[in-house]
Amino acid sequence: MSTQTEHFRSGFAVLAGLPNAGKSTLLNALAGGLLSPVTDKPQTTRQNILAIIEGDNYQVVFVDTPGFLRPRYKLQQTMAACVERAVGEDADLVLLLVDASAPDLQAHQQLFEKIARVFCPVYLVLTKTDLVKDSNILSALETEVRQKLPNISQVFRVCAPRAEGVQALKEAVAQAMPQSPAYFPPGQWTDRWERFYAAEFIREQIFKLYQKEIPYSTQVEVEKFTEDLGSKNFIRAIIHVERESQKPIIIGKGGAAIAQLRQRAQKRIEEFLGRPYRLELQVVVSPNWRDDPQFLERFGYIEHD
Ligand SMILES: Nc1nc2c(ncn2[C@@H]2O[C@H](COP(=O)(O)OP(=O)(O)OP(=O)(O)O)[C@@H](O)[C@H]2O)c(=O)[nH]1
Numbered sequence: 694m695s696t697q698t699e700h701f702r703s704g705f706a707v708l709a710g711l712p713n714a715g716k717s718t719l720l721n722a723l724a725g726g727l728l729s730p731v732t733d734k735p736q737t738t739r740q741n742i743l744a745i746i747e748g749d750n751y752q753v754v755f756v757d758t759p760g761f762l763r764p765r766y767k768l769q770q771t772m773a774a775c776v777e778r779a780v781g782e783d784a785d786l787v788l789l790l791v792d793a794s795a796p797d798l799q800a801h802q803q804l805f806e807k808i809a810r811v812f813c814p815v816y817l818v819l820t821k822t823d824l825v826k827d828s829n830i831l832s833a834l835e836t837e838v839r840q841k842l843p844n845i846s847q848v849f850r851v852c853a854p855r856a857e858g859v860q861a862l863k864e865a866v867a868q869a870m871p872q873s874p875a876y877f878p879p880g881q882w883t884d885r886w887e888r889f890y891a892a893e894f895i896r897e898q899i900f901k902l903y904q905k906e907i908p909y910s911t912q913v914e915v916e917k918f919t920e921d922l923g924s925k926n927f928i929r930a931i932i933h934v935e936r937e938s939q940k941p942i943i944i945g946k947g948g949a950a951i952a953q954l955r956q957r958a959q960k961r962i963e964e965f966l967g968r969p970y971r972l973e974l975q976v977v978v979s980p981n982w983r984d985d986p987q988f989l990e991r992f993g994y995i996e997h998d
């Protein structure tokens with residue numbers, strides 16, 4: 694990859710949408726790997742996650758963001774701030790994802806207001822097209838969104854799990870990037886450490902295994918991440934919960950639930966990092982951590998300029 698020629702393009706393409714719109718699924722399809730957690734529950738993504746994708750004459754930094762929502766507690770405020778920052782400051786292009794299978798445009802009102810004000814180009818991406826049999830419905834939805842957001846310059850339809858429409862979108866995004874040298878060195882695909890992914894995948898498995906408020910009340914902290922022991926790579930993680938009563942739910946009868954969690958998370962981490970790990974989990978009560986600024990800062994939810 695020649696990163697310095699005058700024809701080289703590079704920039705940030707931000708994926709924005711409501712919770713559950715399919716942003717992380719699309720990011721993974723664009724990147725060709727499962728690097729951003731996907732679950733069937735809304736609010737899975739809590740922080741911006743980058744996927745750096747390169748071609749012969751471009752490097753696109755795709756930014757997965759948390760689903761946009763009206764914040765009810767401090768953690769959600771930080772999630773909304775992630776979207777604001779990505780869309781309002783970082784973006785060279787905004788990809789607005791709308792779930793075509795359940796489009797509630799009323800619920801998009803606030804997000805649309807934000808996107809109406811951006812200075813960069815905006816592409817509309819209709820997701821989950823496999824769930825919509827009649828293409829007239831998609832056309833009508835496109836028209837309706839375009840009426841609300843006249844700054845949409847192109848429209849795409851994707852079904853990310855089947856990789857439909859993904860290549861065409863990727864090429865269009867690369868073309869839309871400004872002429873610029875690459876932001877990251879060639880071959881770099883993320884800006885995060887491996888321990889961040891380990892924590893994210895444990896959290897992903899919590900979202901998949903537990904119900905009701907439990908996923909939303911947990912935060913995962915990788916306390917120890919040792920790599921120098923050859924086949925005995927070791928990770929110790931703390932699962933923070935908000936209340937004492939949530940601890941036995943995470944652990945389960947006779948430890949069955951946490952054993953299952955440990956097994957699944959370990960497998961997920963091993964698949965992602967391509968090496969064997971031994972995972973140890975501990976549950977700790979951190980009262981009302983979702984509203985605790987110091988706690989949130991420690992986990993990088995609150996960013997300083
Ligand atoms: N049928 C179908 N399901 C999809 C498609 N794309 C995503 N999904 C499902 O939609 C759910 C939400 O997907 P995510 O990618 O986690 O959505 P998100 O926008 O990142 O959600 P948050 O991180 O919570 O904001 C998951 O169950 C996905 O498997 C699609 O094209 N077709």
Ligand SMILES: [Mg+2]
Pocket residue numbers: 716717718730731737738757758759760
């Ligand atoms: Mg997500």
